[in-house]
Amino acid sequence: MSLKNWLFAAAAATCLTLPSVQAAQAEDSIYVPLFTYRTGPFAGSGTPIADGMHDYLTLLNERDGGIGGVKLIVDECETGYDTKKGLECYESVKPKHPVMVNPWSTGITLPLIPKAAVDKIPVLSMAYGLSASARGDIFPWIFNPPATYWDGFTQILKYIASQEGGDVEKLKGKKIGYIYLDASFGREPLPLIESLSKELGFEAKLYPVPAADMQNQSSQWLSVRRDRPDYMILYGWGALNSAAVKEAVKTNYPMDKFISIWWPSEDDARGGGDKAKGFKTLNWHAVGADFPLLADIQKYVVDAGKSQAAKDKVGQVLYNRGVYNSMLIAEAIRTAQQVTGNKVVTGEDVRRGLENLNIDEARLKEIGLEGFTQPVKLTCADHNGHFATFVQSWNGSAYEKASDYITPMNDKVEPLLEADAKAYAEKNAPWPERTEACDAK
Amino acid sequence: MLYRETGQFKQSYASDQAIFPILQDRIGLAIILAVAFVAIPLLGNEFVLASLMIPFLILSLGAIGLNLLTGYTGLLSLGTGAFMGVGAYAAYKLSTLFPGINILVWIVCSGFVAAGIGILVGLPSLRIKGFYLAVATLAAQFFLQWCFVRISWLYNDNPSGAIEVPARTLFGIAITGPSATPVTRYYVVLVIVAVMTLIASNIVHGRIGRTWMAVRDMDIAAQLMGIRLLRSKLLAFAVSSFYCGVSGALMVFLWLGAAEPSAFEINLSFLMLFMVIIGGLGSLIGSFMGTALIHILPILIRSLPEALGLPLAAATVEHLTFMIVGALIIFFLIVEPHGLARLWQIGKQKLRVWPFPY
Numbered sequence: 001m002s003l004k005n006w007l008f009a010a011a012a013a014t015c016l017t018l019p020s021v022q023a024a025q026a027e028d029s030i031y032v033p034l035f036t037y038r039t040g041p042f043a044g045s046g047t048p049i050a051d052g053m054h055d056y057l058t059l060l061n062e063r064d065g066g067i068g069g070v071k072l073i074v075d076e077c078e079t080g081y082d083t084k085k086g087l088e089c090y091e092s093v094k095p096k097h098p099v100m101v102n103p104w105s106t107g108i109t110l111p112l113i114p115k116a117a118v119d120k121i122p123v124l125s126m127a128y129g130l131s132a133s134a135r136g137d138i139f140p141w142i143f144n145p146p147a148t149y150w151d152g153f154t155q156i157l158k159y160i161a162s163q164e165g166g167d168v169e170k171l172k173g174k175k176i177g178y179i180y181l182d183a184s185f186g187r188e189p190l191p192l193i194e195s196l197s198k199e200l201g202f203e204a205k206l207y208p209v210p211a212a213d214m215q216n217q218s219s220q221w222l223s224v225r226r227d228r229p230d231y232m233i234l235y236g237w238g239a240l241n242s243a244a245v246k247e248a249v250k251t252n253y254p255m256d257k258f259i260s261i262w263w264p265s266e267d268d269a270r271g272g273g274d275k276a277k278g279f280k281t282l283n284w285h286a287v288g289a290d291f292p293l294l295a296d297i298q299k300y301v302v303d304a305g306k307s308q309a310a311k312d313k314v315g316q317v318l319y320n321r322g323v324y325n326s327m328l329i330a331e332a333i334r335t336a337q338q339v340t341g342n343k344v345v346t347g348e349d350v351r352r353g354l355e356n357l358n359i360d361e362a363r364l365k366e367i368g369l370e371g372f373t374q375p376v377k378l379t380c381a382d383h384n385g386h387f388a389t390f391v392q393s394w395n396g397s398a399y400e401k402a403s404d405y406i407t408p409m410n411d412k413v414e415p416l417l418e419a420d421a422k423a424y425a426e427k428n429a430p431w432p433e434r435t436e437a438c439d440a441k
Numbered sequence: 442m443l444y445r446e447t448g449q450f451k452q453s454y455a456s457d458q459a460i461f462p463i464l465q466d467r468i469g470l471a472i473i474l475a476v477a478f479v480a481i482p483l484l485g486n487e488f489v490l491a492s493l494m495i496p497f498l499i500l501s502l503g504a505i506g507l508n509l510l511t512g513y514t515g516l517l518s519l520g521t522g523a524f525m526g527v528g529a530y531a532a533y534k535l536s537t538l539f540p541g542i543n544i545l546v547w548i549v550c551s552g553f554v555a556a557g558i559g560i561l562v563g564l565p566s567l568r569i570k571g572f573y574l575a576v577a578t579l580a581a582q583f584f585l586q587w588c589f590v591r592i593s594w595l596y597n598d599n600p601s602g603a604i605e606v607p608a609r610t611l612f613g614i615a616i617t618g619p620s621a622t623p624v625t626r627y628y629v630v631l632v633i634v635a636v637m638t639l640i641a642s643n644i645v646h647g648r649i650g651r652t653w654m655a656v657r658d659m660d661i662a663a664q665l666m667g668i669r670l671l672r673s674k675l676l677a678f679a680v681s682s683f684y685c686g687v688s689g690a691l692m693v694f695l696w697l698g699a700a701e702p703s704a705f706e707i708n709l710s711f712l713m714l715f716m717v718i719i720g721g722l723g724s725l726i727g728s729f730m731g732t733a734l735i736h737i738l739p740i741l742i743r744s745l746p747e748a749l750g751l752p753l754a755a756a757t758v759e760h761l762t763f764m765i766v767g768a769l770i771i772f773f774l775i776v777e778p779h780g781l782a783r784l785w786q787i788g789k790q791k792l793r794v795w796p797f798p799y
Contacts, residue, residue, distance in 0.1 A: 038759070039756055039760060076755040076756075077755055083701070083704060087696075087698075088492040092492065095486065106601070107704070110603050110605065113699070114606075114618060118619040182590060183590065183701065183702065184600075187600075188601070210587075211703060211706070212583075212706070212707075308754065308756075420600050429607065
């Protein structure tokens with residue numbers, strides 16, 4: 001039985017030595033870790049996002065030799081959408097000096113928020129995470145463009161008003177149902193709903209779906225059938241979205257009055273079958289592969305066998321979202337190179353790059369994404385931008401743009417953000433004052 | 442030859458009743474402690490400390506808590522995750538309500554809150570046993586989880602719905618929050634876990650532990666011998682929940698740094714139960730071994746391809762890890778259904794008679 005003891009001893013020995021054998025990074029490259037979840041319960045959404053992010057950065061390496069002549073080291077770390085594994089990923093990439101992290105989970109973002117300033121690694125949580133981190137004066141290291149969940153909610157309300165043929169006054173007397181994941185993400189709009197429903201005079205009906213019952217929403221939709229709301233708003237993730245679409249079809253809810261925040265994918269809508277036509281979601285970038293950049297991705301990455309994505313997946317909603325995320329990463333690195341003059345940038349440089357990020361129409365055209373999305377410009381004070389989004393509608397096989405770009409109700413969202421950011425700093429006292437200087441523009 | 446108690450005479454009851462009566466065991470323990478207190482902080486990098494050792498110790502503490510209840514007293518519980526959550530939320534509430542008092546005090550106090558909840562949940566245990574009790578604790582798990590989401594007072598009305606850890610110090614050194622170094626956090630966790638393990642060891646070797654084991658083996662017989670069932674079962678629930686509560690508080694304050702309610706969901710309860718079963722029911726060292734198998738082994742397997750320079754995609758490695766760990770769990774359970782602790786014991790027994798086995 002001493003063999004077993006040997007095994008234990010060997011295991012203990014490897015435990016101490018193995019992780020310290022991490023390869024040292026070359027000096028002339030930029031390390032960009034990608035936190036992905038191709039496994040676990042949310043893999044259906046996570047895989048296209050990971051592919052999009054990976055393929056864009058790989059394209060830059062293959063076609064342009066990196067950014068500004070500096071190669072990118074793209075390294076995936078599998079989180080499985082699990083906070084503990086995400087933190088483990090963070091610890092494992094930290095010694096390699098990443099220029100930024102993209103947690104791709106609100107649960108992983110939250111513990112990283114206080115760490116970012118200490119470790120000097122900016123966090124880019126694209127349209128998720130802590131909404132209040134839009135405030136650059138309190139969260140200098142956190143960025144969450146292009147819109148917060150509060151922005152999204154007001155954009156949906158404005159869209160509903162326009163469907164009713166006018167301004168937000170048209171919402172008066174309407175009954176609006178809100179079906180959401182009963183976790184921090186879905187509960188975030190609740191204070192906004194409370195104040196707006198009083199102010200604009202609509203009646204809000206809440207249908208919380210507990211995380212454990214995502215796939216079983218029959219009781220919620222029974223209530224929907226009883227209440228007959230004029231419109232339904234969905235804030236879901238993973239299986240919740242597909243189940244909601246299926247249930248809505250089953251209850252014969254008019255799909256064109258069912259509007260979701262930006263997370264449902266094609267598969268979520270397709271699950272509802274033919275009757276799911278007309279289902280709407282917010283989005284801030286185009287779908288489809290009809291852009292020079294995506295053609296390049298096909299040519300240099302997918303056809304060359306350097307991607308894990310199937311050919312027909314390129315151009316899907318969540319794939320393009322990954323591309324958009326990587327565009328922000330790449331442009332932030334590029335801006336950092338311009339602002340600091342360094343070729344091999346560090347996390348501190350990229351933080352400045354993000355604050356000076358300015359992707360205008362001309363730059364979008366240069367990238368090969370003309371008409372893909374609206375220009376993005378971040379500032380020292382505003383780390384979100386509160387950009388406009390549009391509504392897209394499911395036609396049975398793809399999403400189609402169904403509205404113009406809708407701006408959020410900034411006057412309603414801004415006070416909430418401010419109060420929230422202040423409360424966060426107070427509750428986490430002593431919260432460090434911002435010491436990073438703003439770049440003059 | 443090396444591991445033999447021949448010639449070690451005991452001349453007092455105290456030495457006969459010692460937790461480690463054999464000299465070699467004491468030396469072994471001293472080596473383990475020396476490795477834990479000196480070698481690991483010296484040799485390990487930040488990743489080893491922050492991602493391997495701190496979680497390992499914290500989860501081990503929770504596993505010890507569950508082992509006291511399930512392994513020693515025979516009461517099956519599926520509410521471990523929720524009890525850990527109670528500890529975490531209690532520590533969060535207490536430390537934000539009274540920020541002037543040291544966080545370590547509140548971490549220990551959070552254990553008492555969890556113990557109180559544990560007693561309430563344990564009340565039905567007098568009448569129900571086995572699977573029925575498991576269902577009752579499962580109900581507690583769901584109810585408590587619901588509380589963590591729904592009662593906004595618990596998380597100070599944070600719009601994020603999560604509890605965030607404020608920065609706190611001990612003797613001027615940051616022990617929680619972003620500026621606390623992994624080494625400090627490791628030492629804090631290690632001291633707490635070592636002391637609490639010692640206490641647990643004393644409990645299970647003493648009158649209380651024997652009472653629990655009597656209840657586990659046959660509660661009617663125990664009752665006839667004069668053991669008050671309600672009292673000892675509730676005590677088991679209280680002590681077990683205390684350990685789980687402290688473990689949960691440590692998990693949020695010294696490991697994760699912020700936690701959503703989903704951190705304490707049913708998966709965590711199952712994970713803890715796996716650790717205890719694979720490690721060995723009714724064994725403290727088994728709790729550590731089980732945790733090592735469930736927590737440390739996957740990380741080692743995951744880092745193996747990179748260390749060897751194999752170009753495998755992260756997701757593939759993850760799938761492989763699942764398969765290998767799953768196979769290993771089944772392998773170990775087939776080899777020894779009583780867990781790793783039993784293997785360890787058999788190993789020691791064989792060593793004792795080596796090289797002349799009989």
